[in-house]
Amino acid sequence: MFDLSGRVALVTGASQGIGEAIARQLAAQGATVVCAARTEAKLVAVVASILEGGGKADHVVMDLASPDSVRAAVAATLERHGALHILVNNAGITRDKLLIQMKEEDFDAVLGTNLKGAWVAIQAATKPMMKQRWGRIVNIVSVVGQMGNAGQSNYVAAKAGLIGLTKSVARELASRNVTANAVAPGYIETDMTAGLSGDAKAAFTQQIPLGRLGTPGDIAAAVGFLASEEAGYISGQTLSVNGGMLMP
Secondary structure (H helix, E strand, O other): OOOOOOOEEEEEOOOOHHHHHHHHHHHHOOOEEEEEEOOHHHHHHHHHHHHHOOOEEEEEEOOOOOHHHHHHHHHHHHHHHOOOOEEEEOOOOOOOEOOOOOOHHHHHHHHHHHHHHHHHHHHHHHHHHHHHOOEEEEEEOOOHHHHOOOOEHHHHHHHHHHHHHHHHHHHHHHHHOEEEEEEEEOOEOOHHHHOOOHHHHHHHHOOOOOOOOEOHHHHHHHHHHHOOHHHOOOOOOEEEEOOOOOOO
């Protein structure tokens, strides 16, 4: 069930956190996973760990802010592995500031990386997926892209835009058996949340009916399902993985 043997997946932002968990999940399901991010040393460590565990993995250095770098990563995946079946757009940046204080370059940087970068990756992956008549595109968005958040107008705009992009891609590629879906994490245990005080974590947790922060594994499990054959009749959807915090 949810077997991905023979599939090739490209995961952006796979050097740590949610991206690393997704890479490990897809490898555990049998896929050959190409891990992409900016920091090669971290990628090498993740790939080595997956290989030691019996999985299949490779890495490519990629900067989502550079369209040429993104296209080169997709081309390298195709050259090395002969196919690209699954694309997971997970990489992203933040430049948080209140609207009145935000610099235009910070708005542009976040939109350019989180939204345009994902668009470039999807466009590059579309041709091989259409040709093989099978593909899975999964975009990692955010609960704040569904509900808004003070101090993150750029990030929220990018994630909300990515939800809309997901729906358009789903409609365009459906005839070729390529699905596109989004996963919207809520508050997740990461390096950033690990530094929060106990009171801050308690305040976040009070907003979550299930009574805990999510884990990168919670997000990875959702991606593993959407990437599978069993999810072949699901497209254009946003799967909220937030412990019940937001019920759209």
